[in-house]
Each structure stands twice: as structure tokens, then as C-alpha cells.
Amino acid sequence: MSHESALAVSGISKTFAGQPALREVSMSVAKGSVHALVGQNGCGKSTLIKILAGVVDPDAGGGIAVTGVSLAPGSPTASDRLGLRFVHQDLGLVSSLDVVDNLALGVGYPRRRTGTINWRAARESARDSLTRLGYSIDVSRPVSELTISERTAVAVARALDPTRSAPTVLVLDEPTANLPRSESQKLFALIRAVRDEGVSVLLVTHHIDEVFDIADHVTVLRDGRWVSTDRIEDLTHDRLVARMIGRAVEGRGRLVEAGSKSDGAIVLDVQNLSTTVLRGISLAVRKGEVVGIAGLTGSGREQLGPALFGAIQRQGSVAVLGTKLAAHDPHAAVAAGMALVPAERHANALFLDATVATNVTAVGTERFTRFGLVAAGRESADVDDWIRRLGVNPPDGKRPIATLSGGNQQKVVLARWLRNGPTILILDDPTQGVDVGAKAEIHQLVASAAAQGAAVLVISTDHEELTSLCHRVEVLVRGHLSASLPGHELSDSVITAATLAAASSVSARVGEPA
Amino acid sequence: MTISDKTAEAATSRSTAPNGSAAGARASRRRIGFGFNKFSGLYLWAIVIVFFAIRLPQTFGTTQNFKIMAGDQAITAMVALALILPVAAGVFDLSVAANVGFCVCVVTRLQMHGMSAPIAILMTLFAGALVGVVNGFVVVRLEVDSFIATLGMSSILAAGAYWITGGQQLVGGVSQKFLNLGQNTLWGISYPFYYMLVLSLVLYIIVEHTPVGRYLFAVGGNMQAARLTGLRVDRVRAGALICSSALAGLVGVILAASLGSASQDVGPPYLLAAFSAVFLGTTQIRPGRANVVGTLIAVYLLATGVKGLQLSGAPVWVNGLFNGVALIFAVALAARGARRQRASNAAA
Incomplete structure (x- = not known):
């Protein structure tokens, strides 16, 4: 068996600060095969990939062998020498440089005897390596002008460069996350071309339908454990989903009453909203209603919040209480009563150099002015009031925001908006990187904002969060709203199954027990 | 620029943060010397x-x-004060000194042509502000980096100053009243010092005690976050550049009055x-x-x-x-x- 496997992982564990991320995982990838690695967020996929790449040290015990040769852990050079090659989701290309330059990154250029670059040889070898993958690209074009699948091809061609050592296993980490359907077909052809050259492919993905399109074998990880490895012929879509989810997780305590809120007035009315990824989204949120949005990375989930708020280009109509919002004007959105707690709070929400109070008062300072001057006393009293009301800890407006924990920073961002009494509150991944206690508190705050009459839209990757918080959940699949899950049907596994459903079959499926 | 670009940028810059314990030690040391x-x-x-x-x-x-x-030092101080607004908003105005020089030439030349001092002053202030409008347009609409845009403007203004003066020093042709504005003294200190104090007070109030000050620092601190609080980031940035240029016009008038002459090389230093x-x-x-x-x-x-x-x-x-x-x-x-x-x- 071992002489047939390109990669053999046995008994690998990894513990981060007492939290096990991988527990005794063993799996092997056969030579010349496409092997899919699937599992939910946090199942340990990325930790395993980082261990293979030598970026993360595994715990003692266990071993990794590449074509029968044992791999010294924790060394990127060792991984590279044995032919393990990686293409990450962001591809690692420099978009302003042309194809030849990108292929030379980290590998180097062919030289003339004088030491100068032999451009003709560089161009020819670039053209060759892309032709072998089935692509004919003008190699003098900058990468920014290429389609996404062409860029992926460039990244793959670079990874497969044989100058350092012969490649044995190509690891593709979520290569299709941002790819339109037509483009992913081209990528599959590319993967087959790589396989036909004798290089095994380990494909990390959470698009189930892709697994059935391209993989020969599939391994499932769950909660850091190996669950199964099967030949693809032996599996069905539903059985694979069931294995990823495990036994159905019962809904935790719910914060809002299940059941529709069809009585309230429509606050947010979205008609035919499109962006680069989203396609024709129509959606309504009523007064006092909490609507959830679920979707995989690349489903358009990341774009919905910014698009509604006018922070990115959009087509279609967005109206708040009957007033249509201008397409590219966050100021108008705020004026209409819209509030956005954006994802990635450090980049998109916080003024990290400033105090807690300054961060709270970033919106609505005008209300505290007299003769054009900020009434500092009145304002700071109001800030203190909100800090207390939201349980920001420590309750001190003069502290630099950067010294607070993630959960407390997020409460500050919530305070910023709640004190302005928004009519529609949009939360984008609101509890990402937030500890359990603060998460529960944030959920309470959102639920009570809804109870006081705000319309709330929660966009989240955390399906437990959506289950406990939402009256209903709309599911995004490849840019379309594919399913609407009513409150009484909500559970972690129902939502997950719906996000994994192929675009063609939009009904939510509940997996059979594994 | 989309959100995802920004976040990617932020993520990469953040990943280089040093490890926690050493940083903690450094932070506590800082608090002592604060x-x-x-x-x-x-x-x-x-x-x-x-x-x-x-x-x-x-x-x-x-x-x-x-x-x-x-x-x-009053002139230097006022030029520096003019720069506070754009610097707070995270944009550079390298054209401010050239603009001062240009406005010295404009206000002097206009009076030499027989224009009365008040009208000449008003027109000069307007010309200075107009430079800021162009800067703002180039930076915000044409999305040229402010460093480049104002460096270019600097060169254009120097050319303009040369054109106005013909490379000569312009002397005379301005009224004694105009000169008094720059050369009279109070308690032994020339007038520009007091102009500078007034300007300082006004700017201090704007920067520290009005919503506008908040907006400037919000935009300068995190432009993306500022945009996502509904701030009109473009207006704030362009506005800062217009203000710095208008102030350059003012400083130009004061400098012309205190020098009593004009030449194309008085501003840039x-x-x-x-x-x-x-x-x-x-x-x-x-x-x-x-x-x-x-x-x-x-x-x-x-x-x-x-x-x-x-x-x-x-x-x-x-x-x-x-x-x-x-x-x-x-x-x-x-x-x-x-x-x-x-x-x-x-x-x-």
C-alpha cells in the first residue's frame, strides 16, 4: 500500500493552547489521483494543510511520508524538497507583473552567461509550462488582465516548477471559492491535466458538487478527527453531507420566537440586487424581524452587506421604508436609518488609534453640538450610558479601543449604531473572533433591538448563531438566493446542508445519520 | 477599491505584528515615560x-x-498650521509653500496694475482656494496620490509665479496701508504674529472641538471605516486640501505685505x-x-x-x-x- 501512496499521513495531532485542532488524523493520497479533503469550518482542514507545508509543527508522535520518504516536520524547505506544492486561495500572484515575472517569483529566471536574464528562454519556458496545463496565454500580459481560472493556472504552473525538485503532490486550497461555474469547469480540466502528468492532487474544498465532478477519493474531517475516506463511486451527495455534519445538532436556546413576522411593515425592500457575484437578489425584512443570510465563502455572502449599504457597486433597487437609496452612497444609507456592522472590524469598523468614546461617536456627532461645537460633557455622558448599557468591559470611554478584547470592540461598534436608533440593522459576521460570553451578550443586544422595532439582517458563517437569532434564514448559493428556511425548521445542520446544496437543487436537504 | 481589497491589505499588514509578550513589556515601559x-x-x-x-x-x-x-516665525507657523488639516485627513499638500509664493506674486502684481488692496486681497484668496479645488479634484476624482498631485501642482505654481513676475523682483506699487498690514508692530512684535495666534485659535477649535475635526481624524485614521459609518470621505479629503490652499492664499497676502515686494522664489523655502x-x-x-x-x-x-x-x-x-x-x-x-x-x- 505504502509504495502506491504519494502522501501518507499517520496519527497526526495538533493542539493550540490546549484546544485540539487535529486528533490522530491518518489518511493517504494515492499516486496519480485527485483526492478531495472536505469538512466544515474549523474541522482541521487548514491546520492539516499548514502541517504539510511545514508552517505549523504537529504534536509529537505520528508521521508523514511522501512517496515512502519520511518528512521532517516543521520545515517548509523539507516539504518543498519532497515535492509537496501548494496553491492557496489567494494564489500569491503579483497582479501588476506579467506571467513570466510571476512564474519566476521564488524560482528565478534563466540567465545568460553574462548574468542578465535570458528573456527569450524565460518566455518559452513560461509558455511551455502553461501549454502543458492546457492554457495558451500571452505570457507578456499582466496577471491582472487574466481570468480567474487563467490566474489559477499561472499559480499552479509556478507550484509545479521542477527546477527545485520533482513535484509529487499538489495541494489546492479552496481554489474555486471565488470562481464562477463556467470557470470552475476549466479548472477541473487543469486539475486533470496535472493528474495526467503523474502528480497527485489534494483538493481542499467545501463545494460538495465539485467533489463529485472531479475527485477520485474523498476524505472527511470533523472536529479535528478523521471521519472517512471513500472512493467517490461509493458515496452519494446526501451521505457525504451527513458525514460532514455528523449527527444532527439540536438547536440551542432560541432568542426570538420562531414563526413568521408577516404582520410588521416592510422596512428593507431589496429588488433584483446584483453585484459581481450576487445575481438578482430580492429580499424583504419587516419591522421587528430578524432575517439571517447563510452562504459559503464565494457565494456572494461577503458582498451582500456592503452592497446594501452602498459601499460597493450594485445594480437593482434597495429601499428603506419606501425610500429608494442611491446606489453608491453610504451617507444616504445612514441618513435613511440603515446601520452596518461590517465584517473584519479592524479593517472596516474601528479607528484603532482612537479611544472607545471616539469610536462610539463616529456616527451622529451632530446631535451633540451647540453653536457648531461639540458639547463634550453631554456627549461623553451619552457615551458612558451606552457603554454601560451594552456592558462594554472595562466601562471606560477614555481607554484606547485597541486595548479591548474582540468582543468588547464589537460591542463598541454596536453601540455606535444603536445609539442612533437604526430602522434597519445589518450585521456582517458579527461574532467573528468573539469569545462565547460576549457572543451571547451581542446576540441578546441584537434580539432586543429587534424587539424594540428595528428590522435586522444577520449575515453569518456561524450557523448556530443564525439558528438562535433568526425568524428565518435565506440561503445564498453561487450568487443566488436558493432557499428560504422558516424559523421552526432551523438548525445548524439544516442551514449547513442548504449552503452545501448544488445550485441546481435548491431545496434544503437534511442529511441522513452517518 | 473594494472592501475585500482593503481587508486583504489590512490583514497582511497586521500579520507582521510582533509577539505579545515583548510588546506588552514595551507598552508598560511607554506608560511610565508618557x-x-x-x-x-x-x-x-x-x-x-x-x-x-x-x-x-x-x-x-x-x-x-x-x-x-x-x-x-509667524509665516512658517501659519504655513505649518495650514498643513494640519490635510495631514489629519491623511492627505499631503506639498503645494502649500509654492502656493504661498504664487499668491505673494498675485497680490502684488494686481495692486501694481492699479487694483485697490481689498479687491486684490479677495482675488488672491480666491486664487489660492481655487488651487485647492484643483488639488481636491485631482486627488479625489482622478484618484491621483496626493503626494504626486500636489508635487505637480507645486511645479505649476512655481511656473505661474515666474510668469507673473517675469523673473524680476516686483517692488513698489502697493499702498502704505497694505504694507502696514504686514509691517506694523504691537508691543514690539510685528502684526503677522498676532494673525498667527488668531489662526491657531480658530484651527484649534475646528480640529479639537467641532464635528469637522472628528471627521478629519476619522478619515485619516481609517478611511474604509470612515466610509462605512456614512462619512463623505471624498468631501472631507477635498475639503482639507481646499482649506490648506485657501490658508496658503491668506499667508501669501500677509507675506507680501510684510516683504513689500514679490519674487518667484519667496514661497518654496x-x-x-x-x-x-x-x-x-x-x-x-x-x-x-x-x-x-x-x-x-x-x-x-x-x-x-x-x-x-x-x-x-x-x-x-x-x-x-x-x-x-x-x-x-x-x-x-x-x-x-x-x-x-x-x-x-x-x-x-
Whole structure:
């Protein structure tokens, strides 16, 4: 068996600060095969990939062998020498440089005897390596002008460069996350071309339908454990989903009453909203209603919040209480009563150099002015009031925001908006990187904002969060709203199954027990 | 630029943060020295004054000398004050000094053509502000980096000043009333010093006590976050550039009145001294942000040093040397402060 496997992982564990991320995982990838690695967020996929790449040290015990040769852990050079090659989701290309330059990154250029670059040889070898993958690209074009699948091809061609050592296993980490359907077909052809050259492919993905399109074998990880490895012929879509989810997780305590809120007035009315990824989204949120949005990375989930708020280009109509919002004007959105707690709070929400109070008062300072001057006393009293009301800890407006924990920073961002009494509150991944206690508190705050009459839209990757918080959940699949899950049907596994459903079959499926 | 671009950028810059424990130690050390850091410029200034006053009691240590310095530095201080708004909003205005020079030529030339002083002054202020409108358009609409846009504008204004003066020094043709605006003294100090005090007060109130000040620092602190709170980021950035240019027009008028003549080369020398002061100022009073009081301290600290050296017999070029060294030193200090801030953020 071992002489047939390109990669053999046995008994690998990894513990981060007492939290096990991988527990005794063993799996092997056969030579010349496409092997899919699937599992939910946090199942340990990325930790395993980082261990293979030598970026993360595994715990003692266990071993990794590449074509029968044992791999010294924790060394990127060792991984590279044995032919393990990686293409990450962001591809690692420099978009302003042309194809030849990108292929030379980290590998180097062919030289003339004088030491100068032999451009003709560089161009020819670039053209060759892309032709072998089935692509004919003008190699003098900058990468920014290429389609996404062409860029992926460039990244793959670079990874497969044989100058350092012969490649044995190509690891593709979520290569299709941002790819339109037509483009992913081209990528599959590319993967087959790589396989036909004798290089095994380990494909990390959470698009189930892709697994059935391209993989020969599939391994499932769950909660850091190996669950199964099967030949693809032996599996069905539903059985694979069931294995990823495990036994159905019962809904935790719910914060809002299940059941529709069809009585309230429509606050947010979205008609035919499109962006680069989203396609024709129509959606309504009523007064006092909490609507959830679920979707995989690349489903358009990341774009919905910014698009509604006018922070990115959009087509279609967005109206708040009957007033249509201008397409590219966050100021108008705020004026209409819209509030956005954006994802990635450090980049998109916080003024990290400033105090807690300054961060709270970033919106609505005008209300505290007299003769054009900020009434500092009145304002700071109001800030203190909100800090207390939201349980920001420590309750001190003069502290630099950067010294607070993630959960407390997020409460500050919530305070910023709640004190302005928004009519529609949009939360984008609101509890990402937030500890359990603060998460529960944030959920309470959102639920009570809804109870006081705000319309709330929660966009989240955390399906437990959506289950406990939402009256209903709309599911995004490849840019379309594919399913609407009513409150009484909500559970972690129902939502997950719906996000994994192929675009063609939009009904939510509940997996059979594994 | 989309959100995802921005977040990717932020993520990469963040991933280089140093490890927590070392940063924690550094942060606690900073807290001890905090009071000293904040006012270090004032202490340093006092030391410089005492040092030269003891060495040169006859020349440096006289009331007359301090009165002259106060008046002499008023123009530099006002150019520096003009820069506070764009620097707070995270944009550069390198054209400000060239604009001052251009406006000196405009206001003088207009009066030589027989225009009355009030009209000439108004037209000059308008011309100065118009430069800011163009800067704002180029930076915000054409999305040219402010550094490049205002550097280019600087060159255009220098050309304009040359065209107006024909390369000659323009002397005469302005009324005594106009000259009085720049040359009269009160308690032994020339008028521009008092203009500077008024301007400081106005800017201090705007920057520290109005919503506009908040917006400037929000945009300068995190443009993406500012946009996502509904702030009209473009207007704030363009507005800051228009204000700095309008103030340059004002400074140009005052400088013309105090010089009594105009030539194409009077403006540009103020650029370096003013920028040095603003950046050195960000290490003072309100560390990490451009502020009025810190800037004034920096202007007079630098001027006192230069003056003392000159009176000690140092050659004329020590002026440029001193300002250049001070600029680099100031930015290095500011960068060090920012690094510590980041380190303490990472520790939290």
C-alpha cells in the first residue's frame, strides 16, 4: 500500500493552547489521483494543510511520508524538497507583473552567461509550462488582465516548477471559492491535466458538487478527527453531507420566537440586487424581524452587506421604508436609518488609534453640538450610558479601543449604531473572533433591538448563531438566493446542508445519520 | 477599491505584528515615560533657550531677540498650521509653500496694475482656494496620490509665479496701508504674529472641538471605516486640501505685505520647515495626531535652535541642515510612536 501512496499521513495531532485542532488524523493520497479533503469550518482542514507545508509543527508522535520518504516536520524547505506544492486561495500572484515575472517569483529566471536574464528562454519556458496545463496565454500580459481560472493556472504552473525538485503532490486550497461555474469547469480540466502528468492532487474544498465532478477519493474531517475516506463511486451527495455534519445538532436556546413576522411593515425592500457575484437578489425584512443570510465563502455572502449599504457597486433597487437609496452612497444609507456592522472590524469598523468614546461617536456627532461645537460633557455622558448599557468591559470611554478584547470592540461598534436608533440593522459576521460570553451578550443586544422595532439582517458563517437569532434564514448559493428556511425548521445542520446544496437543487436537504 | 481589497491589505499588514509578550513589556515601559514624551518638546525648548541665553547673553538672551523670532516665525507657523488639516485627513499638500509664493506674486502684481488692496486681497484668496479645488479634484476624482498631485501642482505654481513676475523682483506699487498690514508692530512684535495666534485659535477649535475635526481624524485614521459609518470621505479629503490652499492664499497676502515686494522664489523655502514642524508636532501634546499646539511648539523649538546656532557664528546653511535633520528625526520619532502603539495593540 505504502509504495502506491504519494502522501501518507499517520496519527497526526495538533493542539493550540490546549484546544485540539487535529486528533490522530491518518489518511493517504494515492499516486496519480485527485483526492478531495472536505469538512466544515474549523474541522482541521487548514491546520492539516499548514502541517504539510511545514508552517505549523504537529504534536509529537505520528508521521508523514511522501512517496515512502519520511518528512521532517516543521520545515517548509523539507516539504518543498519532497515535492509537496501548494496553491492557496489567494494564489500569491503579483497582479501588476506579467506571467513570466510571476512564474519566476521564488524560482528565478534563466540567465545568460553574462548574468542578465535570458528573456527569450524565460518566455518559452513560461509558455511551455502553461501549454502543458492546457492554457495558451500571452505570457507578456499582466496577471491582472487574466481570468480567474487563467490566474489559477499561472499559480499552479509556478507550484509545479521542477527546477527545485520533482513535484509529487499538489495541494489546492479552496481554489474555486471565488470562481464562477463556467470557470470552475476549466479548472477541473487543469486539475486533470496535472493528474495526467503523474502528480497527485489534494483538493481542499467545501463545494460538495465539485467533489463529485472531479475527485477520485474523498476524505472527511470533523472536529479535528478523521471521519472517512471513500472512493467517490461509493458515496452519494446526501451521505457525504451527513458525514460532514455528523449527527444532527439540536438547536440551542432560541432568542426570538420562531414563526413568521408577516404582520410588521416592510422596512428593507431589496429588488433584483446584483453585484459581481450576487445575481438578482430580492429580499424583504419587516419591522421587528430578524432575517439571517447563510452562504459559503464565494457565494456572494461577503458582498451582500456592503452592497446594501452602498459601499460597493450594485445594480437593482434597495429601499428603506419606501425610500429608494442611491446606489453608491453610504451617507444616504445612514441618513435613511440603515446601520452596518461590517465584517473584519479592524479593517472596516474601528479607528484603532482612537479611544472607545471616539469610536462610539463616529456616527451622529451632530446631535451633540451647540453653536457648531461639540458639547463634550453631554456627549461623553451619552457615551458612558451606552457603554454601560451594552456592558462594554472595562466601562471606560477614555481607554484606547485597541486595548479591548474582540468582543468588547464589537460591542463598541454596536453601540455606535444603536445609539442612533437604526430602522434597519445589518450585521456582517458579527461574532467573528468573539469569545462565547460576549457572543451571547451581542446576540441578546441584537434580539432586543429587534424587539424594540428595528428590522435586522444577520449575515453569518456561524450557523448556530443564525439558528438562535433568526425568524428565518435565506440561503445564498453561487450568487443566488436558493432557499428560504422558516424559523421552526432551523438548525445548524439544516442551514449547513442548504449552503452545501448544488445550485441546481435548491431545496434544503437534511442529511441522513452517518 | 473594494472592501475585500482593503481587508486583504489590512490583514497582511497586521500579520507582521510582533509577539505579545515583548510588546506588552514595551507598552508598560511607554506608560511610565508618557508624561515626559508628551511634553518633551517644551522641555527641550526650555533647555535650548537656557543654553543659548547663557552662552550668548548679549545677542540671544535679549527681549528684542525673542520679539524678532516671534514675528519672523509667524509665516512658517501659519504655513505649518495650514498643513494640519490635510495631514489629519491623511492627505499631503506639498503645494502649500509654492502656493504661498504664487499668491505673494498675485497680490502684488494686481495692486501694481492699479487694483485697490481689498479687491486684490479677495482675488488672491480666491486664487489660492481655487488651487485647492484643483488639488481636491485631482486627488479625489482622478484618484491621483496626493503626494504626486500636489508635487505637480507645486511645479505649476512655481511656473505661474515666474510668469507673473517675469523673473524680476516686483517692488513698489502697493499702498502704505497694505504694507502696514504686514509691517506694523504691537508691543514690539510685528502684526503677522498676532494673525498667527488668531489662526491657531480658530484651527484649534475646528480640529479639537467641532464635528469637522472628528471627521478629519476619522478619515485619516481609517478611511474604509470612515466610509462605512456614512462619512463623505471624498468631501472631507477635498475639503482639507481646499482649506490648506485657501490658508496658503491668506499667508501669501500677509507675506507680501510684510516683504513689500514679490519674487518667484519667496514661497518654496517654507515647505520643509512647515512639514518638519507638523510632523514633530505629532509627537507632542496629542501624540500620534497632528495638532495645533504641538505644531506651534515645534515651529518655535526649531527656530530657536537655528537662531541660537546662527548667533553663535554658524554659517547660513545651518538653517537648511537643521530643518532637514529635524524632519527626518521627527518622522522617525512619529514612526517609533506608531510602532509602539501597534505593539501595544497586538498585546491587547
